[in-house]
Structures are given as structure tokens and as C-alpha cells.
Amino acid sequence: MVKINKMLKSLHISNYALIDTVDITFDNGFNIITGETGAGKSIMLGALSLILGERADIKAVRDSGKKSIIEATFEIDDYPTLKEYCLANDIEWDDTMCILRREVAPAGRSRAFINDSPVTLDLLSHVAMQLVDIHSQHQNQLLTSPEFQLRVIDSMAGNDTLLSDYRKRYAAFRSAVKRLHEAKRKIEQNRSDEDFTRFQLEQLDAMNLVADEQEQLEHEREILSNMTDIKSTINGALDALLNGNSNALSLLSEAGDYCEALGRILENADSLAERLQSARIEIQDIADTLSAFDSDLNADPAELDAIEERLNDIYALQHKHHVSTVGQLIELRESFRARLDELENSSFTIEELEKEARRAKSLAKELAAQLSKRRAEEAARFEADLRERAMPLGMKNLQIKVELTPTELSSTGADSIRFLFAFNKNQPLMPVGGTASGGEISRLMLSIKAIIADKMQLPSIIFDEVDTGVSGDVANRMGAMMQSIAANIQVMAITHLPQVAAKGNAHFKVYKQDDEHSTHTRIRRLSTDERIDELAVMLSGSTVDNAARANAKSLLNIK
Incomplete structure (x- = not known):
């Protein structure tokens, strides 16, 4: 298996909702999480969302006599941008491990920590989003973001170096314009005085x-x-x-x-x-x-x-x-x-500063033009690639257009961008937010992340039932797509589909357990035999027979 440079290694949850204490250790490839409806999968995601900065709800504190603790440990290797951010914010740094913790007191007061350093919730959220992304039908607004869309095209076009050079020239242009404006303001002030x-x-x-x-x-x-x-x-x-x-x-x-x-x-x-x-x-x-x-x-x-x-x-x-x-x-x-x-000498001074600003703008426009050309070329390739990947996922009439429009210079170049889609015949191309269902957006995002997984430095991804509403061959293709993403980044999929669950290299089951006083949510890693039984249940329902087990083994490629 490919070595992944960052991953969610373990998750500890205590005194949260139906969970008294849970400790999970994940693998670095494709992790599957299954369980019956209501078993507590959403509780686990809710706890993990606290690490990402979500608002704490005191109703989720199980025992009012003690605090809830959610702690995520990430294995990291060669993550200079995150290291630089943490050190700049006086956060302790370890080149191999990053530990994020959120504590919620019964009274509702919340505390956040990174590597045992107390931090603000904003800092915790910023760092967590560089390490894990919860992808669900309710969290697909990213696809409608022009910033995300442009970042996708730039990543696919390999524009990192060119974009970095452009931003330096753009900064020089903005600096020259600022000097010109300040000189004009100063001269005007001096003239009045x-x-x-x-x-x-x-x-x-x-x-x-x-x-x-x-x-x-x-x-x-x-x-x-x-x-x-x-x-x-x-x-x-x-x-x-x-x-x-x-x-x-x-x-x-x-x-x-x-x-x-x-x-x-x-x-x-x-x-x-x-x-x-x-x-x-x-x-x-x-x-x-x-x-x-x-x-x-x-x-x-x-x-x-x-x-x-x-x-x-x-x-x-x-x-x-x-x-x-x-x-x-x-x-x-x-x-x-x-x-x-x-x-x-003001007229000469202004003339020289105007020349400097024009030269700086010309240099920035030169690289902006190169960016625009490469983006236009990549847009056509991306349209074809995304269509090829997404159409087999139940969107046979999918049309895609990456619309690039010239704009004034900005920090990202001289282009505005819109991803336009049509999902039915004779339907006009429209922005995705106004034309797609939640399931369609999920499958589009899955396809996009499959395309960019080896191009962008993505965090670990948790796919939360993005395969809802599909079955058969489409489900199998979605599972294969998530499996391919897991070759480059850690992937966790919460699913009800056996075709998807069979493709993971580690399988965890969430379930409820009663004692004489209360109900508890548990999670455990399944052995090979337990995994066969779990897939058999998913395939046939409550009755598990030899035929169901045989089908499960077939999905797992076990003879």
C-alpha cells in the first residue's frame, strides 16, 4: 500500500451522547464503517465535527458530572505549511504526530487543544480542516465555491509554480499602485499646505x-x-x-x-x-x-x-x-x-511612479495570460475527465462546462470561473447549486476528488453515506472510485452498501449494546470472518445463510 503522509490514526470519544468511551485505531488506506440505522454512526461524526470547530451542544454530554472529551491523533510526515502555521501561532509542533482535542464541560464551556497547547476554536478548526474533511450530502457547498473550482483547475494544470510567480508580480503591482496613490495623496496634502x-x-x-x-x-x-x-x-x-x-x-x-x-x-x-x-x-x-x-x-x-x-x-x-x-x-x-x-518636482515624481505601476502591471498581466491559457486548456480536459468518471455513476446525460471569463487582475489571475452542469437532456447548463440534487452533487464531488486526489494536498476524507440512493453497478463504481482515492489519501466511508463495504482494507462496525441501566454505542474492528457475516447481513437482511456468506466472500475475493 502507498505510504500516505498524513492520516487519522486514532479517535478517542468519551462521555458523548450514547458513547461512554470509544477508542478506534484506523488504517492508512480505505476504512469502512457500517452499522444499522440508529446504531450511532452519526454520533461519531458529530463528535468528530467538534474537532472541526462545530458548536458544542451540552445536551450531548452523557454524564452531567464530568466533561466530554474528543481527541483525534493524526500521523503526519512532511507537512511544512501546517508546521509553519502552528509555529507562527505558538502551537507546539511534532514532526510525526498532531493531536487535536476538544473538551466540553457539563455547563457548556468548551476548551480546545493542539498538541496539548490551549488554542482558540478558530485555530483548532483551521488546523483540523488541513487534516480531515467530512464529506456528506449536507456538506457539498464547496462545489459551488469559485475559489474551490479555480483551485481544482489550477491543480490539474500544474499551475502551482506559475501561480506563485504570478502572485509575487501581482503583489509588486499592488505595491507600486499603493506607492503611487500615497504619493498623490501626499502631494495633494502638501499642495493644500x-x-x-x-x-x-x-x-x-x-x-x-x-x-x-x-x-x-x-x-x-x-x-x-x-x-x-x-x-x-x-x-x-x-x-x-x-x-x-x-x-x-x-x-x-x-x-x-x-x-x-x-x-x-x-x-x-x-x-x-x-x-x-x-x-x-x-x-x-x-x-x-x-x-x-x-x-x-x-x-x-x-x-x-x-x-x-x-x-x-x-x-x-x-x-x-x-x-x-x-x-x-x-x-x-x-x-x-x-x-x-x-x-x-511632483509632476516628474508622479510620472515615474505611474511608469513603475504600468511596468509592474504589464509583468503581472504577462503571467496572468499564461495562467488563463493553461486554465482554458485544462478546463477542456477536466470537462472530459469529469464526464467520463461521473457518467457511470448514474448520470448518463451529464453535461459539463467550465466557464472562464476575463476579469481585472486579482490575487488569482485575470479569470473568474463557474462550473456549469446539466443532468438531463435539453436542460440548459446551470451552476450546480441550482440544478443538482444532493445525491448528484455528492457523486460529482466524489468524481472530482478522485481526479484531484494525487494533485492536491487533500486531508483525510470521511465519506458519510454519499452512496445513498444508488445500488448495483453504480454502487460498485462508487466504491471503486473511493478505493482509488485511498491509494493517495486516507479514506473512510460510512456506507449501507455491501459493494462499497467490500472494497475497504479495514472494516469497523458501529452497534448498540444495552446493560441494566442504559444503552451504549460501541465500535469495533471486524475480523475476516466477522466481516463476511456483516456483508452477508447487508446483502440479505437479518437472515444469514450459506448463500449470503458465499456472496459476501465473492465480494471480498475470498475463496
Whole structure:
């Protein structure tokens, strides 16, 4: 059997409707589920639908004292798109296994988990739909979806790479159009503000602002404002060093005389006088520097007023423009200048952006045309293939037309699509929703999935009694079609038809079992002998005889 890269490996259901606890392990090929009407097959599907995000019904909680749990374990291998989605949403990921769980409390509160990570119901639903698809007569709206129809044709035409390249070019085109619109909006806004912008620029230019001048001016103002204290401090220092009755220089000179005399007496004291002389020279130099400070510092009220006026002008501009530094005012000034320059060059700017948008559109249209050509070619092949597969399923008068209509560029190309069908002679072609019965739609979807099973990355499929209303050779053909799909993806079929049931490689039976208190729904995998008996019942009714068993063995190719 072909190795399938993802499949529903096991399903656990507990405390749900008539099910107390059920654990099922499925095969990776064609799994058959049978059982009498009312045995509980729909209960199992209802439980699995909770994994797919269906609304929880508290009436389905069997025992009001505990929660219902539905857990599906999927074997996965090489599923990069799902891995990327899970990691992007902070969901734990295992490259071999994905476990989806839904818990419903008796009060109705529901919780969802993926690989034991709590998730929203939307996240659970999105991941589950990549892993399992429940296909029934009530869930065939997909066939009426233009998105699904286009995806089918693209998959059959092998357009994945071309479509990916086109989407990149389309994104570039949309980006170019966005830049053009933004430029037009910005230029229009700038034009409406032109006079005010020009006035603000002239005001800033008139200031002749210099970077860091504010700090320098504030420093100079600090000095001029405290001139009296500064000069008093300098004079105090000069008195201590030079001018006072007992100043440092005179004391050092006196000390030098004493040390010179001492040097004539003590052998080790002869350098003291020289050292004091050096200190005296240093002190004199300090005093000269202080005197220079005193001479240079003059309290000029006019200079202080000019600094105050300049700073007030700077502060006013900063307050007006909501900035705090001269550097920011200079940046703002240059932005006003650039804005006016853009206006002067706006016609050239728009012309260049329009050229860019036209080039990008032309490149996108080039690939869109290739897509349209390949879609048209594939549409004809698909019509013939679908007709060939579906007509033997009881639709001998089936007509099919894939209608492709040119449209404006979109993320999928330049085509709109409609699948048109007629099921009777002289009937006009119409969209499937307005012309087909539920059974016909089911058989069409079965045929389509048989065509695309090896082309699209489909999830595991559960066919829920899609063979209702057919029998004989048609039933046999539908079973063979599901069997062929199962060569590429895991298939589970809930059926009442022995012709379909015989084609599975694993067969499960749903049944009811009573105890002294209540009725329970059970499911178990049938052995070969049990399967023969089950098919015999399906063939002949309640009475199972040797002839019925022989017919069952014949269906199973058992001698």
C-alpha cells in the first residue's frame, strides 16, 4: 500500500451522547464503517465535527458530572505549511504526530487543544480542516465555491509554480499602485499646505540656526547673569594668593628664605628652597590666570539682553513645533524644504511612479495570460475527465462546462470561473447549486476528488453515506472510485452498501449494546470472518445463510 503522509490514526470519544468511551485505531488506506440505522454512526461524526470547530451542544454530554472529551491523533510526515502555521501561532509542533482535542464541560464551556497547547476554536478548526474533511450530502457547498473550482483547475494544470510567480508580480503591482496613490495623496496634502509650509520655512531660515548654539547661549547667559558673584570669587582667590596682607606668595617667599638657610646647615635640606621656588612660580601663574579672567569678564547688560532675546526666539519656535532642541528645529526646517522641493518636482515624481505601476502591471498581466491559457486548456480536459468518471455513476446525460471569463487582475489571475452542469437532456447548463440534487452533487464531488486526489494536498476524507440512493453497478463504481482515492489519501466511508463495504482494507462496525441501566454505542474492528457475516447481513437482511456468506466472500475475493 502507498505510504500516505498524513492520516487519522486514532479517535478517542468519551462521555458523548450514547458513547461512554470509544477508542478506534484506523488504517492508512480505505476504512469502512457500517452499522444499522440508529446504531450511532452519526454520533461519531458529530463528535468528530467538534474537532472541526462545530458548536458544542451540552445536551450531548452523557454524564452531567464530568466533561466530554474528543481527541483525534493524526500521523503526519512532511507537512511544512501546517508546521509553519502552528509555529507562527505558538502551537507546539511534532514532526510525526498532531493531536487535536476538544473538551466540553457539563455547563457548556468548551476548551480546545493542539498538541496539548490551549488554542482558540478558530485555530483548532483551521488546523483540523488541513487534516480531515467530512464529506456528506449536507456538506457539498464547496462545489459551488469559485475559489474551490479555480483551485481544482489550477491543480490539474500544474499551475502551482506559475501561480506563485504570478502572485509575487501581482503583489509588486499592488505595491507600486499603493506607492503611487500615497504619493498623490501626499502631494495633494502638501499642495493644500504649501503657503503655510513656505511661511514656516521662511521663519526658520530667518533664524539662521546653528547646531548646539542653544547650549552655548545658555552657558553665556549663566556667566553674565552671575557676573558679580564670579568676580567676587576671583578677587577672593587673588587676595589669598597675591594681594592680601598674609598672601600665599609672600608666605612661600618667607619659607624659601628659611629653607635656604637650613640648606647650608643640613645636608639633605638643600633642595627644599628650590622646591618652594617652583611652587611659588606655579602660584604666580595661577594668580596671573585669575587676573586675566577678571580682566576679560565684563558685565555688559546689552549682551545679556541680546542672548535672552535669541534664546526666547529659539524657545518660542521649539514650543510652536513641539520639539526640544535646535537640532530638531534644523531637521524640521529641512523637511519643510524637502516638502516644497517635492511639490516643485511632483509632476516628474508622479510620472515615474505611474511608469513603475504600468511596468509592474504589464509583468503581472504577462503571467496572468499564461495562467488563463493553461486554465482554458485544462478546463477542456477536466470537462472530459469529469464526464467520463461521473457518467457511470448514474448520470448518463451529464453535461459539463467550465466557464472562464476575463476579469481585472486579482490575487488569482485575470479569470473568474463557474462550473456549469446539466443532468438531463435539453436542460440548459446551470451552476450546480441550482440544478443538482444532493445525491448528484455528492457523486460529482466524489468524481472530482478522485481526479484531484494525487494533485492536491487533500486531508483525510470521511465519506458519510454519499452512496445513498444508488445500488448495483453504480454502487460498485462508487466504491471503486473511493478505493482509488485511498491509494493517495486516507479514506473512510460510512456506507449501507455491501459493494462499497467490500472494497475497504479495514472494516469497523458501529452497534448498540444495552446493560441494566442504559444503552451504549460501541465500535469495533471486524475480523475476516466477522466481516463476511456483516456483508452477508447487508446483502440479505437479518437472515444469514450459506448463500449470503458465499456472496459476501465473492465480494471480498475470498475463496
